[in-house]
Amino acid sequence: MLPDPTRPDARARTMLPVPDRPTAGPMTYDAKDPDTAYPPIEPLLPPPDAPNVLVVLLDDVGFGAASAFGGPCSTPTADRLAGAGLRFNRFHTTALCAPTRQALLTGRNHHSVGMGSITETATSAPGNSSLRPNTKAPLAETLRLNGYSTAQFGKCHEVPVWQSSPMGPFDEWPTGGGGFETFYGFIGGENNQWSPALYSGTTPIEPPDTEGYHLTEDLVDHACAWVRQQKALMPDRPFFAYLAPGATHAPHHVAPEWIEKYRGEFDDGWDAQRERTFARQKELGVIPADADLPPRHEEIPAWDDMPDELKPVLAREMETYAGFLEHTDVQVGRLIDTLEDLGVLDDTLVYYIIGDNGASAEGTLNGAFNEMANFNGMAALETPEFMRSKMDEFGSPSSYNHYAVGWAWAMDTPFQWTKQVASHWGGTRNGTIVHWPGGITERGGLRSQFAHVIDVAPTVLEAAGLPEPTTVNGVLQSPIEGTSMVYAFNDAETPERHVLQYFEMFANRGIYDRGWSAVTKHRTPWQMTGVQPPAFDDDVWELYDGAQDFSQAHDLAAEHPDVLARLQRLWLIEATRYGVLPLDDRGAERLAPELAGRPTLIRGDSQLFFPGMGRLSENSVVSIKNRSFSVTAEVEVPDGGAEGVVIAQGGRFGGWAVHVTGGRLAFTYNVLGIHQYDVVADEPVPAGKHQLRIELAYDGGGFGKGGDVTLFHDGLPAGNGRVEATQPLIFSADETTDIGYQSGTAVSSTYSAATSRFTGRIGWVQLDVGKDDHGHFISPEERLRVAMARQ
Template identity: 75%
Template structure:
């Protein structure tokens, strides 16, 4: 075995030249230099693949007893190990940042999602440069690195096309290749994609059979094949993180139809079935108990009879979505096997970045943005029934009901966001490494956490934890390597202390015991929570009570108090304090204390600008506003978008149709309010303007619309109801076209290009411009005010 002479604790590895004889003439026989050798990790370092699914509860996948077929997870587990006490953070971005750094989520600024970042260190969404990501460490040690799929770790004020890109995967994240999306979720049929930091369009349309998960698998497979064809001696690190199965639950109908009738008994009965199957498989102890349903979760028998067919379809679609995802994960694994490198590849298959999502309301949603805007009441049972056949298709943006999320977390209490209980944080995980795991099909029950993956990979690769990266001294990794348990089934667990916290839901694990308290219910977005000190804590003995079914707080108050103190000590250590259970206030950058790209009441945009997130554009919600554009018309049949924000499931657009200006306000994909100009705009350069006069009197109200050509009114209309909080989690603002899905049914993204020329577009908030015209001096003043 060759000796590794690199000093790998300092990265990049310093170049060191050995003094030797220097000749004058290269033809001199004494001229000798060692050959240039590409940087490689230590001999025997394996390839690494981390597969992370989104929003899958412990009791969803068949590999862990659930109703959703995951044959590829089962196959991988048969050749590797199942981990039945593996934990995440209860929310997506925090779990991902913890996984990628080996540190607790508050330690790397991700106490919540990026959209609710504050100026507090534990919640800023800023990863300290003292905590370099795993991908960077591996790349600087000679690994090829690539990420495919979801990245929700970019601070919102850094997510515009101008960056900065330090937090992007291929910017400062350590990945040489990135293909995927930035943000919490994406339309699986018509996603907003990036290649590196460059926006790109999907290679096909839904009509062509496009689906994001398949596309990501194709790209990952192609990259791995290319890497091994060109650099066979160099190991790779692939992070495969599809948006599935996060809402929207999008899947071809044939996958959902496999499950027709399978969920007619409802979620209470499904938990019983899953629980029995889990015991049969041995993924939970034989003496485990099934936790009871809390009163906040409705019983299946109490749901309206006319809604039950819709509820069944929601779960059928979700089950098909998870099976479809596992199918494409299987394609990635098969490609590794076809390359002949499966035995020498560590594969982590983590089935969920948190518990199942209960963010779909008690009835589920055809468009989940309705709930996020506090407008779920618009989706009546009659409306849901009328849309039942569309669930999962490109015309939906759907989510399942709370009861199904609870069932998918069997046998535990609660769901995603509830970091206090295992239903929010315990996820089924599988590790496969034929060259490093002899116990094929084994089960490991040591307590483990997502922060343990990074140190495990470093130990398996023979790499030290770096003390210096890019000139910055590094803080220690906070996770513990799991490698010790790969070979010893009954080895004492080494990760025996772990805190949990999310939105005030909190808990602590210590040597088999857990103390927990639930503070907030995920689907009650407008809930007024009580004082943190009034929260009721529970105590569980994990050695005898796998599922947290028996609260021992009354029997052992002293042990509970000791664990509460331990939680507080860990909270201080890892920047959890101050606990932040606020919701609406944290959406406001000024109140939250995070930077914003925007200042003032006017914003100037230019032709070709696009993929601007809602944080990159003035918010026109719940107020009067105007949109003015300088356009040059060529011919009478002018078509296309001048400016559009959002998409099919909520947004607005100013566009031309058959030569006439049109303003559309699309409320949640349910109502489409159109105002059309009375006349065709003549050839030449003109100003087109739309003014919206908000009714006032609260949130989500309507208002009047007036269209102008060169200051003269040419059409009026009305918007009856508006979206008060958010248009979309993935759709953006575009000038001169509309990416993603179209706001209006008058055009498609493919036909949305403006056929004329756009000089500029200006958005103004709450201002009265009585001549309905913007002169050059006024436009220059607005532009200069934003410097």
Template identity: 70%
Template sequence: MGTTESPEVRRDILPIPDVAPSGLTTYDAKDPDTSYPPIKDVRPPATAPNVLVILLDDVGFGASSAFGGPCATPNFEKLAAGGVKYNRFHTTALCAPTRQALLTGRNHHSVSMGNITETATAAPGYTSVLPNTKAPLPLTLKLNGYSTAQFGKCHEVPVWQTSQVGPFTAWPTGGGGFEYFYGFIGGENNQWDPALYEGTTPIEPPKTPAEGYHLTEDLTDKAIVWARQQKALAPDKPFFMYYAPGACHAPHQVPQEWIDKYRGKFAHGWDRQREITFERQKELGVIGPDAVLTPRDPEMTAWDDMDPALKPVLEREMEVYAAFLEHTDHHIGRLIDSLGPVLDDTLVFCIIGDNGASAEGTEQGAFNEMANFNGMAAIETPEFMTSKIDEFGGEHSYGHYAVGWAWAMDTPYQWTKQVASHWGGTRNGTIVHWPKGIKEKGGHRNQFSHVIDIAPTVLEAANIPAPTLVNGVLQSPYEGTSMLYSFNDPEAAERHTTQYFEMFCNRGIYHKGWSAVTKHRTPWAMSGQAMPAFDDDVWELYDGNSDWTQANDLAKEHPQKLHELQRLWLIEAVKYNVLPLDDRQIERINPDTAGRPSLIKGNSQMLYEGMGRLSENSVVNIKNKSFAVTSEVDVPADGAEGVIIAQGGRFGGWSLYAKDGRARFCYNVLGITSFTIEADNAIPLGTAQVRMEFGYDGGGVGKGGDVTLYYDGTEVGRGRVEQTQGFIFSADETTDVGYESGTTVTSDYTAHTSRFTGKVNWVRIDLGDDAVDADHYLDPHERFRIAIARQ
């Protein structure tokens, strides 16, 4: 297919059907009547632009200076000066749902991503499995001749498909439509020491933190190289690049020199910051001239009521976040600058946040956010937080800012990430830059738009139809509305007139300027929150034609209008698979009660040396129960050193390893406290069985237990773990056999010295009753029998 369209090109059927060559078949290729058309690769229409979609993470409407916020983003401002700002652009209020909606042009429940992958259920709108009737935009573009690449975060892979055995149909380079992927799988990643993939292959970062590594810089470097190579080798072929760094999702981690730029700039606190940002937004014109600053909800604590002794830490949290966002802006500026030769014909969407700012860090913030995710936020006392103030943002922190700062970063709106009912959860400042396609420079667009509008906009700009068939499967229509109509007409009547919202049962509906909303759940209450009956939720009503910020609740004045919108929400909810509403908490974490598959079944698992980068969902769950870890190792003449098996890392996990020839077991609780049990003597030379048994105390979640170490069935050490993590070790650290990747559970070794000096023949993890063995020794025949039974 050439760049000149012909009647034979059927772009609505993908792959584009081949056209049989026509002409006389001759016997001899030298015959003058021998003639065949030249081979031509598939190309999009000649006018199709390059496309760059930039999607930041956990950045609220009021964070970036481009939209009036306190975080300096000069490159976003420069991009906006050459393009237009969309001031009423919306997301879904959570990361994975927003991303799947963006990539498919359909509502998040339509593509089965009603929540994050870790809480998927069997209900159609929540399975996390993308229906093959809704092919993603990158696949459509690739099959039309685009080069496609993704850099950064991919949180759309079902958790039971995240291991090295796949299936890879939901991975970017599997069924996602991307020819190249460099980034990470999951919700977040350590910026200093990430778990990276190139395609579907796990790789290690090219540098260490000591050598100056940072994930955002690395992703940008790779994106620049890819784009240059693509244009050097196929200049007639447009590209689609999806750049989605982990920034500014927790952990908030950034080089110290960027933090220093913000020292003392947030001493006025979050209430005052809202007022400052609000005035800037009015001056910039990113909110309506009559917009009202919404008040703080009673569930949030005023800055003046916070513990004065804790305020220096609270300030530091915001300094780190602001530095993180400015640092991200800097590297996005590098990427934009590198596209200079082709930037005029590159359609750039810069979406500043996949949801509102995150309020998942508790009212005092966190040094390690995993404390809150494990229901253990109280372990981070004010004294502990103060003692760590100089470490926030560095490689030994895994921090998150306080709820009040999230609220301030969503100025002028109510609420935050997760709260899909209110604009604070869903309205994200967006910049569109396309010199060849947008005449105005520095303009504003106030038409209502949504993340599902990106895909149809790209296809219309490229003059490519939405496909009706992809790989033989009939496709459902796009549910978004192209924004192209507004590119050169700021006064155009908006076309996206109705949009439902739902996240964690916080729900709302927008229809022709009006919005009806109800908040059901508070974001920072991670567990144990008493849920009201859905019919008891209190609905609010706002007239967006005169009330830009949802500040004036008209529910009592216009009950009939509220009822109309409530019915419309229900109609849309049925249409797009939002029902049944599901506010369960613990039940959705457990695969069995949630109804989703588990990669590992049963109470035993065999692992072998060299296996690594195994996510928590790829290994049997040892939390809140008794378990045993048995290994067979070959010990060299000079004794053993290094890891037998490790799970997690610096911010929580456990490791069975050898130090000075002796077996050790270390349980690290959130990087705050750890318990180490050491054997009395060295592991025997030659082939030996090293076993650790953990007897759980019971009586609840996160309790302690007794640890016993054995060599070949003989007890060699005993100790105590007083506390454990009940729900999660890490969102990014993994399990490794014979070494430890990423950060390490214990400082007894580093990632570079962690490799076992002998040989780890096998490791078996047994849970509960299966961990009990009267001889504390695993018979080889029994090991073989169980391994065969699991095939």
């Protein structure tokens, strides 16, 4: 439905907030005067018949994973919605999570809104800054200012890393400048499904202490409760709900009964699975009958070439993932059931986008029991023997697991490559279902018009009868860059309207133009360290004719060099238009704020903490990696001694902690959950006020080396020991730093998060790196200097 130009507010809705209109008519002195008349106060509502909107965005699901698109993972909810709605088999994302999400929520290309990659690799270049310009207001804000109720549940990876602490600023948070009135979920790229770091609005909270807790179930519980309350209290007001579970991003966490449903299903490996999926996709009609299956690239090992002793582990990885995806889909089904029970499902425009990019190949060629091993360049620690010993723990709270590259490739059937590879459809084509009985007449239809995630926002606005705003909150808006998909809802044969689209991620790049696609892969996702990518001009471009070749199986670059040259030039034009340039394939440099040019909360080589501080991301804390460091704390120990955490960073899958256990000062360094090094003081900490200190003297000579540890009471040695290895790059993507307790999972096996709270009193904790303090004691003057240095 389009806005009615005869409505008095039709023009006003292009200016948001809608300007208040002064009341016309005579003024009276006495309210009892018969001439006293004012129109009743009417709440701002969208146009009549504007639908509710539910957008469900799963994480890291390839085109060939869900049963709704021919995959091996049962997705009954997706099947149900597809049977009563439409499948879109040429819907595209950006190849990575945060860019897809920002594009979805704004209707603009990811570089246009500063999200050329993830927030952790942001640079000062506008297209990669992770800062959304205020000239590109999010869809939720537009809908809220038009009278919609708005809520987000789940993952938000769009907050710049230097704004992701509990102190904000909150301009880029969902309930800050994001336009959502309610947010319940997490900030960042991934989360532990069993022990997540959660926020309600901008307030950090702990997950419910319930047996069998699972994050996806919790998110859907909150979404269902919110929808029920919204319809109970505001039945005339439509809602915009955005459900973005962390599933099925690693870690692949799900209860054993879901995994067991798939036992033995993948024993013949990824090559055979890919053939099965391909046949099933043709049977379902979600790919053309004449589509061809591209061959496996040499960089991806054949199943038959994998070590026999590892194959049972590899099969278990995929069983775990399949159970995880089915569990996720069933939880989405609970929300759909709630809408049906409330009688509003037919009046709700549902987008079910099965993946924010292709399947993830970030789990190494062998997969991982703890994916942080690969992120630290330490995957070799997870030997086949180690992996076999952990088979029964995959998916459990003791795991932080990911599947092998071969499974990601198979889950992207029938396409080449995976997540991060924006050049090829394996990284960017995601099965999408649109369900809206109130606006779509066909049931169980297939749509093959080209579409992109930036098309969702203009589709919602057209369906709601709302104009694209020209100003929002006093700021002139740049045009939405997507194309509404409403034109295809009731016409399968109508020509596509989104005819040109660029792609780029970490210099993997491509261009689509009226059926043709030109692509070049620049780097391989699972090769994270020790690889020098080629010069951009040396990248080899491929050319595909989508009208004849659905799966990009036949490279026509040699046959049509003129078409390739035209598309290469067109890519450069679009890249210039949308802020893609300069291309940036740097690795470690982009992780360092000072080299990347982004702000940081951290300055200097010292940091001061106070009791109660917590949920501090790694970007909010001075890095102690690959260097000597010390931690000093002023504590007050009661008679009878104290117990608990003084400071902890990370968790059971990697981190360190200063704690008091058995009355004694202790330091624990946990390497990837594989090695735990403990150094414990010789004597208990006496009652009274004391300075406790640990010093780690780093061995040097490279990354991830060990060091000697010395413990001090009031500047006097109290114990010593050794840490044989450290983590060089990252402790965790979701665990944080806490003072006086530990949230999430525990670094040390000697305590749990529930028992971690320090039973004495903490005055302050100071972290120093790269300094040689022979006094082993911090004076009040020194502590003041550290505090003032960070002003």
